[in-house]
Amino acid sequence: MENSPSLFSPLTLRSVTLRNRIGVSPMCQYSATDGLANDWHLVHLGARAVGGAGLVIVEATGVAPEGRITPGCLGLWSDKHIEPLARIAKFVKDHGAVAGIQIAHAGRKASAALPWNGGAQLSAAQGGWEIIAPSAIPFGGDLTKVPRAMTEADILRVQNDFVATAKRALTAGFNFLELHAAHGYLFNSFLSPLANQRTDKYGGSFENRIRLLLDTTRAVRKVWPDNLPLAVRISAIDWKEGGWQIEDSIALAKLLKAEGVDLMDCSSGGVVPDAKIKVEPGYQVPFAEKVRQSANIATAAVGFITEPKQTDEIIRSSQADVVLLAREFLRDAYWPAHAAKVLGQKEKLPPPNQYARAW
Ligand code: 531
Secondary structure (H helix, E strand, O other): OOOOOOOOOOEEEOOEEEOOOEEEOOOOOOOOEOOEOOHHHHHHHHHHHHOOOOEEEEEEEEOOHHHOOOOOOOEOOOHHHHHHHHHHHHHHHHOOOEEEEEEEOOHHHOOEOOHHHOOOEOOHHHOOOOOEEOOOOOOEOOEOOOOEEOOHHHHHHHHHHHHHHHHHHHHOOOOEEEEEEOOOOHHHHHHOOOOOOOOOOOOOOHHHHOHHHHHHHHHHHHHOOOOOOEEEEEEOOOOOOOOOOHHHHHHHHHHHHHOOOOEEEEEOOOOOOOOOOOOOOOOOHHHHHHHHHHHOOEEEEEOOOOOHHHHHHHHHOOOOOEEEEOHHHHHOOOHHHHHHHHOOOHHHOOOOHHHHHHO
16 A cells, blocks of 8 residues: 655655655845855754755855845855855755755846845945846835846846856755746746736747746756756746736646656745735645646645644645745754654654754
8 A cells, every 4th residue: 555645754856855845945044245155054054954854945046146136145156156055065965954955036126135124125326236127117115126128138148047057056066956936036027927018029928928937947957967856936826816827837837847847836926016915824835736736746835834733734635745844944943853743753853863862
């Protein structure tokens, strides 16, 4: 009889095996200088590998300086960014987790202040920069900058930036790569008709709006080894009439799967500031479930997931293959160890030798 998986079952994606289904969601730390990772990132991510996560994903990491959300965001746009990230990838792997990284371009949501400085967009005098997007439409709210509509040359350059960054991520030792196509950032703003009003081959029809992401994925897959998993984070819906819908996500997932994407990480929202989002425990899990069932691809569930029982149930009921915890992991780096105890499965997560007498 086949055993259906639970939270502490391993998961193999290509040649990479996660020791359990618990992942650290990529979470911005706004703590880098010039995009360079430092001791904060090492301790933040390293602690969660020690805590028992199966997968640790480094926060949205800019493929270009102007693709950072804030001046404190990580980047991997040059070779000098590799070494401090390599140190982190090694530590994470040495402690039993898969080392993932999310690579990103923030598009019209770039050039913002750190959240603890208000998060509004920065003028040039404040250290901000020119922002680019599919169309010259500002995001709104505190993000008032009018982006420059990208030329075809800009589009090709960004594609190349993703490819070059993927290569550097490989050199740094990561064994899981995620493309950020959610939360209103550059790829997401091409996907959604609410942000993309282009009239060329990158706008209008569904086929045109997904072109940049599809082309970039194809190009990245060529340099990201066959034996390593590739994931894409999407906003499964815009939570807005006239916006991107779940059917679009399913159609996109099928096409991305055909390009060699192994896992769809299903978040939602972030394309427009006035979306009506009903945030409650597990509110995005149905998106992971629908995409998984309808596109026949592995998914990650993310968003307001905090409880061991709830998390275990998501895996047992086949709603998702991986559960990514975000804020709950900020509250508790040892969440997997605590969850194993609550679920009566302590034997499934052996302690690090150094901590064995206290586990
Ligand atoms: C939270 C967020 C989730 C969904 C929609 C909008 C915002 N996060 C997203 C982060 C940045 C900080 C806020 C990223 O995806 C990089």
